[in-house]
Amino acid sequence: MSNSNAIELHDVDKTFYTRHIFQKHEDTGRRRLYEKRAVHAVDRVNFTIERGEVFGLLGPNGAGKTTTVKMISGLVRPDAGKVFVDGLEVERKRLKVLRKIGVVLEGTRTCIWPLTPLENLSYFGNLRDVKGPILKQRARELLDFIGLKDKMNVQVRRLSRGQKQKLAVCIALITDPPVILLDEPTTGLDVQSSRAIRDKVIELTHERGKCALVTTHDMAVAQSLCDRIGIINHGALVACKPTDELLDVFSEQTFEFRVDRLPALDGLAAVPGVVGAEPCPEDDGPAFLLHLVQDEATRSAAMYDAMDWLRGAGCLLRSITRRQQTLENVFLRLTSEPRPARPDGE
Numbered sequence: 001m002s003n004s005n006a007i008e009l010h011d012v013d014k015t016f017y018t019r020h021i022f023q024k025h026e027d028t029g030r031r032r033l034y035e036k037r038a039v040h041a042v043d044r045v046n047f048t049i050e051r052g053e054v055f056g057l058l059g060p061n062g063a064g065k066t067t068t069v070k071m072i073s074g075l076v077r078p079d080a081g082k083v084f085v086d087g088l089e090v091e092r093k094r095l096k097v098l099r100k101i102g103v104v105l106e107g108t109r110t111c112i113w114p115l116t117p118l119e120n121l122s123y124f125g126n127l128r129d130v131k132g133p134i135l136k137q138r139a140r141e142l143l144d145f146i147g148l149k150d151k152m153n154v155q156v157r158r159l160s161r162g163q164k165q166k167l168a169v170c171i172a173l174i175t176d177p178p179v180i181l182l183d184e185p186t187t188g189l190d191v192q193s194s195r196a197i198r199d200k201v202i203e204l205t206h207e208r209g210k211c212a213l214v215t216t217h218d219m220a221v222a223q224s225l226c227d228r229i230g231i232i233n234h235g236a237l238v239a240c241k242p243t244d245e246l247l248d249v250f251s252e253q254t255f256e257f258r259v260d261r262l263p264a265l266d267g268l269a270a271v272p273g274v275v276g277a278e279p280c281p282e283d284d285g286p287a288f289l290l291h292l293v294q295d296e297a298t299r300s301a302a303m304y305d306a307m308d309w310l311r312g313a314g315c316l317l318r319s320i321t322r323r324q325q326t327l328e329n330v331f332l333r334l335t336s337e338p339r340p341a342r343p344d345g346e
């Protein structure tokens with residue numbers, strides 16, 4: 001594997017088999033022991049994450065995000081393909097890989113409830129050979145940044161769900177690991193805490209050269225945190241690009257024109273290169289949206305023609321802005337596609 005990649009997945013595949021014991025058969029109505037049922041959770045996924053990079057894995061529920069995180073941390077064994085962490089093959093060097101990883105798994109009870117946050121951090125630090133003054137200092141710094149300092153001596157079972165989640169993030173970071181895996185870390189957190197985690201991840205990666213894989217449903221977090229984004233649907237990676245590029249590729253080339261009065265938009269829509277024209281809500285004076293073709297040369301000609309047309313119609317042009325595509329729209333578009341048919345008929 002290449003030197004700058006901290007995580008590599010090559011054609012990783014995982015199918016879970018479940019048995020449904022004594023369920024009613026749909027046709028006969030008889031209860032019986034079902035045969036194995038297969039769920040193809042991760043479908044030949046490839047991606048790499050460089051040192052110093054935040055990679056976001058986005059996908060709807062059941063898409064295969066948690067399974068992917070578990071395969072990187074050695075908790076689930078892939079059926080096929082290889083996973084490398086910091087140059088080590090996970091399958092063969094599990095213990096060494098575990099030492100390099102700090103992981104928060106969604107909905108897992110990571111912390112010990114009868115202990116306090118400080119005691120939890122001491123316990124998990126000691127387990128992983130972080131001791132003495134370094135442990136103390138790191139624990140206090142982590143609790144401080146995440147806003148748990150005033151709860152550091154309160155038993156975990158008395159903390160809220162969000163506070164437990166914050167502690168889980170601190171536990172993952174207590175060993176100062178080079179590879180950070182955060183499975184839905186901001187779910188259930190308030191805006192400040194989610195922002196604190198985002199800032200910390202950016203500091204650890206961009207400034208200190210660690211690598212982070214973050215799965216999230218929160219598009220705002222993904223858009224402002226991740227350098228690159230992979231979108232996973234039905235176990236398959238349907239897009240994987242730098243965040244800006246991903247937004248650009250799916251950008252519809254829509255421009256918002258602010259004018260002194262709304263012209264007859266049918267005439268404008270007839271200009272070559274214009275795909276459509278529609279009025280937009282008038283919260284800041286009259287305005288309309290112009291949808292243009294993707295091709296750059298044709299689009300440029302259409303812009304000139306549209307402006308000539310507006311001048312001809314006697315409109316005063318106040319401003320033109322390009323509508324930025326949001327990650328949420330891109331995500332919805334990509335994940336609304338049906339599962340692609342597989343050649344082997346699965």
Ligand SMILES: Nc1ncnc2c1ncn2[C@@H]1O[C@H](COP(=O)(O)OP(=O)(O)O)[C@@H](O)[C@H]1O
Pocket residue numbers: 016017018039040041059060061062063064065066067068
């Ligand atoms: N241990 C398991 N046994 C059986 N099926 C599983 C297991 N873990 C996950 N799955 C199934 O694999 C699919 C992907 O799950 P998961 O990776 O948890 O998705 P996500 O984290 O994207 O919501 C789901 O259909 C889920 O039901």
Ligand SMILES: [Mg+2]
Pocket residue numbers: 065066067106183
């Ligand atoms: Mg999950």
